[in-house]
Amino acid sequence: MVPDFWKSAGLHLMERDDRGYLTVTADFLRAYYTRPEIHPADDSCDTEHRLFEALMADPFYPVSDSELAAIRDDDAIDNYRIILGYRDHLTRYGTLEAAYVGLFDEDAITIPPVFIDQLVHLILRNILDGETDPFRLRAAELFFRDQTVSTDDGQMLLADSEIVEMLSETGGLGGLGALLIESATPTRSVTLDVLTVDSKSDYWARSDRFDMAADFRFAEPVQDAFARVVESWIGHFMGFGVRVQPMQSIRDERWAWHIGLDAEATRILNSLYEGATLPPEETNRIVALFRMESLDRGAFMETIRGKPVYLGLAMTAAGLLKMKPQNLLTNLPVDKTRG
Numbered sequence: 001m002v003p004d005f006w007k008s009a010g011l012h013l014m015e016r017d018d019r020g021y022l023t024v025t026a027d028f029l030r031a032y033y034t035r036p037e038i039h040p041a042d043d044s045c046d047t048e049h050r051l052f053e054a055l056m057a058d059p060f061y062p063v064s065d066s067e068l069a070a071i072r073d074d075d076a077i078d079n080y081r082i083i084l085g086y087r088d089h090l091t092r093y094g095t096l097e098a099a100y101v102g103l104f105d106e107d108a109i110t111i112p113p114v115f116i117d118q119l120v121h122l123i124l125r126n127i128l129d130g131e132t133d134p135f136r137l138r139a140a141e142l143f144f145r146d147q148t149v150s151t152d153d154g155q156m157l158l159a160d161s162e163i164v165e166m167l168s169e170t171g172g173l174g175g176l177g178a179l180l181i182e183s184a185t186p187t188r189s190v191t192l193d194v195l196t197v198d199s200k201s202d203y204w205a206r207s208d209r210f211d212m213a214a215d216f217r218f219a220e221p222v223q224d225a226f227a228r229v230v231e232s233w234i235g236h237f238m239g240f241g242v243r244v245q246p247m248q249s250i251r252d253e254r255w256a257w258h259i260g261l262d263a264e265a266t267r268i269l270n271s272l273y274e275g276a277t278l279p280p281e282e283t284n285r286i287v288a289l290f291r292m293e294s295l296d297r298g299a300f301m302e303t304i305r306g307k308p309v310y311l312g313l314a315m316t317a318a319g320l321l322k323m324k325p326q327n328l329l330t331n332l333p334v335d336k337t338r339g
Contacts, residue, residue: 002130002131002132003132003204004204005125005131005137005203005204005207005208006121006125006137006207006208007207007208008121008208009118009121009122009124009125010028010031010122010125011122011125011126011129013025013027013028013031014028014096014122014126016126017095020126020236021095021096021097021098022095022096022097022122022123022126023094023095023096024090024091024094024095024096024099026058026059026060029055029059029060029087029090030055030056030059032083032086032087033052033055033056033059033083035083037079037083038052038079038080038083039052040052040076044072044073044076045071045072045073047067047070047071047072048071048072048073048076051063051067051068051071051080059087060087060091063080063084068080068081082112085110085111086111086112086115089102089103089111096119096122096123097123097236097237099119100116100119100120100123100326101237101326101329103116103326104326104329104330117144117145118144120143120144120325121143121144123236124140124143124144124229124233127232127233127236128140128229128232133225134195134200134201134203134204135195135200135214135221135222135224135225136225136228136229137203137207138195138203138212138214138222138225139214139222139223139225139226139228139229140226140229141160141210142158142226142313142321142323143229143233143323143325144325145160145161145162145210146160146161146162146320146321146322147159147160147161147320147321147322147323148160148161148164148319148320148321149216149287149315149319149320149321150319155215155217156215156216156217156287157194157213157214157215157216158213158214158216158222158287158321159192159213159214160210160211161320162210163192163209163210163211164192167192192211192212192213193211193212193213194212194213194214194215195212195213195214195215195222196215197221199212216287216288218246218247218248218288219246223246223288224246226246226288227244227245227246227290228244230242230244230290230292230311230328231243231244233325233328234328234329234332237329238299238329238332238334240294240295240296240299241294241295241296242292242293242294242295243292243293243295244290244291244292244311245290245291246288246289246290247289247290247291247310248289249289250272250289250310252308252310254307255273255310256303256304256307257304257307257309257310257333258270258273258309258310258311258312259309259310259311259312259327259328259331259332260311260312260314260327261311261312261313261323261324261325261327261328262313262314262321262322262323262324262327263322263324264285264314264315264316265286265287265312265313265314266312266327268282268283268285268286268312268314269310269312281317285314285315285316285317286312286313286314287313287314287315287321288312288313289310289311289312289313290310290311290312291308291309291310291311292308292309292310292311293308293309298335298338299334299335299338300332300333300334300335301333301334301335302335304333309332309333311328
């Protein structure tokens with residue numbers, strides 16, 4: 001039996017179409033309506049309560065501007081506009097995958113970033129359904145969870161930024177830790193467990209906690225696992241296969257195309273491509289490099305066929321890695337003339 005993982009993603013609320021894409025269901029929308037920002041409080045006005053009940057009965061219920069305007073609380077009106085805008089975007093495209101890609105075809109993104117991360121989380125849960133390798137699942141967390149990078153002791157450890165921040169505030173002791181820190185009382189040192197061959201079985205019970213660090217050095221299992229997730233991500237969305245391999249440096253006189261998987265990597269790779277010599281403090285921000293080749297020769301633009309596409313991940317000066325998985329789709333040199 002394959003262990004379950006990422007239950008918080010909400011795959012149990014979804015249905016798949018013939019392509020394996022996730023369709024927008026009533027239960028999925030209801031889960032958003034019950035968020036604290038939307039669910040009425042006891043002292044909310046009658047209009048807000050009626051609207052909430054109408055949406056719970058029919059999550060696709062068309063809400064008029066006059067209904068929203070009749071709500072007494074201005075903050076509640078704003079929250080409803082955001083959630084209904086998100087609903088309308090999803091239903092306009094029909095599937096989560098199409099809605100995700102559609103976000104980046106628009107002039108301005110009005111969907112909150114947290115909703116976009118949740119989309120990626122759920123889409124990846126669908127893509128990786130049945131996966132048995134915890135290294136791939138931990139690597140996939142980079143797609144929707146910011147990472148804090150540490151390069152101490154010759155390792156390159158990635159830890160979930162939200163977890164790191166929480167531990168730094170409480171010392172790992174929850175509310176008690178916060179009180180102790182506030183009173184200047186020393187707390188015990190807290191370190192995150194690192195995912196290894198010996199500890200990988202622990203991942204299943206902790207998958208929704210995002211509290212296992214990963215060694216992301218070249219030739220370590222998680223970096224290779226990340227390459228496999230990239231292959232699956234592109235195959236799911238684009239319909240053709242790619243081969244992705246980690247590499248330590250780019251030495252290619254015929255360098256023709258690259259994709260930065262975050263803002264820092266985009267800036268650094270652009271500079272290197274243009275022939276700039278960067279100081280060590282810049283190049284040391286590179287977390288990982290990859291070489292991608294299409295398994296379908298006709299999938300890429302004619303000028304790129306037979307040539308690799310280089311991928312890069314990089315951290316900020318503060319050690320933050322914030323991946324933009326959409327770059328793998330929007331910046332891929334596909335042949336758009338192919339039917």
